[in-house]
Amino acid sequence: MNDYVFGVEWLDKNFSDLLKLKPLILIAGCPGSGKTVLACTISYANALRGHKVLYITFHESKEKLFKIMSGLGMSLSDVEVRGTFKFVRIPLPLTIESLNETISKLISGYSPEVVVFDTINPILTITKDESVKRALLQNFFYELSESINGMTILVAESDGEDINLSNVEFIADAIFILKQKVSKGLVSRSLMIKKVRGVDISIAEIPFRICGNLGLVLYPPPILEEVSTEYGELGLPCEVLRKVIGHIHKSMPIYITYPPDARPPHAAVIPLSIALLNNLKVLFVSYIYPPDILKSQLIRALSLTGLKSEEIKELIDKYVVVKSINPTAYSLDELYMRELRLVESIKGLGVVVFHDVGLVAGLSNADNYLLNLIYNQLNYLRLKGLLTIRLGSYVSDELYRLNSLLSSMVLRFEPVFKDGRFVGVQAYVWRRGTTPYIITSEELSRCFEEIAVNIRRRCLSR
Numbered sequence: 089m090n091d092y093v094f095g096v097e098w099l100d101k102n103f104s105d106l107l108k109l110k111p112l113i114l115i116a117g118c119p120g121s122g123k124t125v126l127a128c129t130i131s132y133a134n135a136l137r138g139h140k141v142l143y144i145t146f147h148e149s150k151e152k153l154f155k156i157m158s159g160l161g162m163s164l165s166d167v168e169v170r171g172t173f174k175f176v177r178i179p180l181p182l183t184i185e186s187l188n189e190t191i192s193k194l195i196s197g198y199s200p201e202v203v204v205f206d207t208i209n210p211i212l213t214i215t216k217d218e219s220v221k222r223a224l225l226q227n228f229f230y231e232l233s234e235s236i237n238g239m240t241i242l243v244a245e246s247d248g249e250d251i252n253l254s255n256v257e258f259i260a261d262a263i264f265i266l267k268q269k270v271s272k273g274l275v276s277r278s279l280m281i282k283k284v285r286g287v288d289i290s291i292a293e294i295p296f297r298i299c300g301n302l303g304l305v306l307y308p309p310p311i312l313e314e315v316s317t318e319y320g321e322l323g324l325p326c327e328v329l330r331k332v333i334g335h336i337h338k339s340m341p342i343y344i345t346y347p348p349d350a351r352p353p354h355a356a357v358i359p360l361s362i363a364l365l366n367n368l369k370v371l372f373v374s375y376i377y378p379p380d381i382l383k384s385q386l387i388r389a390l391s392l393t394g395l396k397s398e399e400i401k402e403l404i405d406k407y408v409v410v411k412s413i414n415p416t417a418y419s420l421d422e423l424y425m426r427e428l429r430l431v432e433s434i435k436g437l438g439v440v441v442f443h444d445v446g447l448v449a450g451l452s453n454a455d456n457y458l459l460n461l462i463y464n465q466l467n468y469l470r471l472k473g474l475l476t477i478r479l480g481s482y483v484s485d486e487l488y489r490l491n492s493l494l495s496s497m498v499l500r501f502e503p504v505f506k507d508g509r510f511v512g513v514q515a516y517v518w519r520r521g522t523t524p525y526i527i528t529s530e531e532l533s534r535c536f537e538e539i540a541v542n543i544r545r546r547c548l549s550r
């Protein structure tokens with residue numbers, strides 16, 4: 089195992105060639121942005137593979153660092169015991185010569201393949217003379233990195249003006265800038281890839297989270313070419329849908345909408361029955377109801393088919409997971425990541441339903457939300473082989489059109505009135521590659537009856 093790694097999946101997938109160059113990697117960012125976590129993640133991953141890592145710091149406490157990393161699922165003490173990780177805290181050097189001497193001793197004594205400096209800022213205070221500083225940075229770190237067989241990682245705190253990184257940037261083979269912003273009192277983080285020698289970078293900034301037990305998790309936008317086009321076929325739950333739609337694929341996002349002032353429970357029957365009859369576990373994420381209210385709404389919806397309440401209870405327990413997220417508590421980026429994390433945390437999922445998507449769209453700038461985040465999210469979920477159903481109120485023509493644009497199938501429910509009286513619900517339906525059709529309220533009733541029969545036959549134990 090001679091190959092060096094980042095230990096962060098997406099970085100390894102895209103930049104593994106860089107690691108063959110004995111690179112000098114600069115990780116910069118403001119305090120708390122995750123620099124140490126990233127540097128330690130790389131260190132840990134290489135130490136695990138048997139590469140000797142020397143971690144040099146002037147200010148980190150070993151105990152705290154080991155504790156934080158252990159909370160992120162990385163046991164530095166394990167690799168320390170194995171002899172592939174060495175933490176050294178050195179006193180602040182008074183001169184460049186003394187620094188040189190200390191580092192040389194450490195390197196010849198341990199022969200590391202990966203060397204980390206967390207952070208280099210104190211070194212820069214040795215001298216105020218800019219030209220000496222430049223020479224120091226360029227010569228010292230350049231020479232050091234040349235003498236190291238694996239990689240050299242420099243961590244720099246670069247908040248505001250106190251450090252001029254341009255000298256280091258010049259000699260670095262890769263530059264990762266960690267950013268963090270706070271919105272609505274919550275932190276959202278991103279990794280900016282400023283430079284990677286020899287790689288044509290097309291994605292410049294990637295949101296990430298630091299998660300307990302998992303460490304650093306990146307959420308890169310999916311590359312369309314890598315998103316498989318058609319996953320398995322899914323059956324439709326009743327005759328009229330089969331007649332007008334034929335079949336659907338898991339890779340086809342569905343948009344289901346209804347008037348915000350007449351939200352028929354019928355709309356929820358379709359996602360539920362698609363999931364149940366295809367034997368798929370379904371996650372409902374509600375932005376508008378707490379879990380117990382959402383659950384009772386789903387029960388009400390299924391009871392429209394004529395299923396009995398104990399039958400419905402059995403189905404819900406077996407197939408449905410309900411979660412609620414208050415979208416106003418998150419920035420859109422945070423919300424996006426939270427949802428993906430939620431989806432990833434539930435095993436064996438086949439369908440994800442977001443409800444009420446009209447609310448989130450109304451809260452945000454539609455252009456950014458739908459055309460950037462949702463577009464990426466739909467592709468991401470498709471990449472995971474999940475059917476995504478976006479269920480929500482008809483808020484405006486513009487949002488309806490954008491949501492439809494992002495979907496391969498649209499169902500628009502409308503109440504039907506006769507002589508001023510409510511007589512039922514009809515649905516406009518369209519699927520990619522077919523002509524639109526209006527399912528009448530009679531057809532919908534028959535569809536629901538058929539759903540009950542099929543569910544009894546295929547999903548219930550009695």
Ligand SMILES: Nc1ncnc2c1ncn2[C@@H]1O[C@H](COP(=O)(O)OP(=O)(O)OP(=O)(O)O)[C@@H](O)[C@H]1O
Nearest residue numbers: 118119120121122123124125156159160298299300
């Ligand atoms: N177990 C954990 N779960 C979630 N987040 C965590 C966990 N442990 C640490 N973090 C997050 O990681 C962040 C710390 O990152 P890190 O220490 O790498 O930042 P830094 O850029 O090195 O900061 P500094 O400039 O202070 O050295 C914390 O702000 C905290 O939010």
Ligand SMILES: [Mg+2]
Nearest residue numbers: 123124125206
């Ligand atoms: Mg740090």
